[in-house]
Amino acid sequence: MLIIFTRLAFSQEPSATTPDERGKIDLVPVGKEIYSQNCAICHENQSTSDIKSVLKIGPPLYGLLQKNPIRRTVFSNETLTETLTEISADENYIRTSLLDPTLHMATRKENGKIIAYPPGMPRFPLDGIEFKSIIAYLRTLNDPENRGPDELWVKAPKEDGKNAKFEIIIGQQTRIVRAEFANVSTRAIAVGNP
């Protein structure tokens, strides 16, 4: 019985959230996993020139979180009247985007005009290691000169007194939302916790 158990334990696929022998995990692949499961459906992670389809409803996340924060033009709802304003795209901006997505609405330029993205972003109350991981991953989505480190090792959170595999917990349950969006010819299916 014990042998079978041991075999099973060893045959498990290594995952981004399994700490190494030092009890450490690399936050970059953890962040990538969070991105793939929660953000990829609406956000590109490639540079614009590599993007083949523009079906995603959110802005591309490539180049957003750079070593020296860039300025983002957003519609701000802070004053209850939508005003166009400039904001520094730093960690705080990402935190606000996740906790209060409609506070600042991302914009893009189309034929010289500034257009707001639609308000389709669900709330993601990421905290602690989950937030640090998505930040570590977003920092890698840059051209070499603006890029953050490829690896970021930290001590894994403890579970039951030992460093076991920890779970990434995001929001409550996931549900599927089907909606039609302007300028999108097909129906877009988005997953999230609105």
Ligand code: HEC
């Ligand atoms: C259902 C679609 C959807 C999902 C899922 C989603 N987003 Fe968004 N996101 C949007 C839309 C639409 C906007 C633009 C409107 C706004 O700013 O709220 C946006 C805006 C953002 C912005 C501001 C971007 C900028 O260019 O200024 C950030 C940062 C962001 N999202 C991060 C994330 C992360 C990280 C995740 C996953 C944890 C995620 N989003 C999941 C739709 C989504």
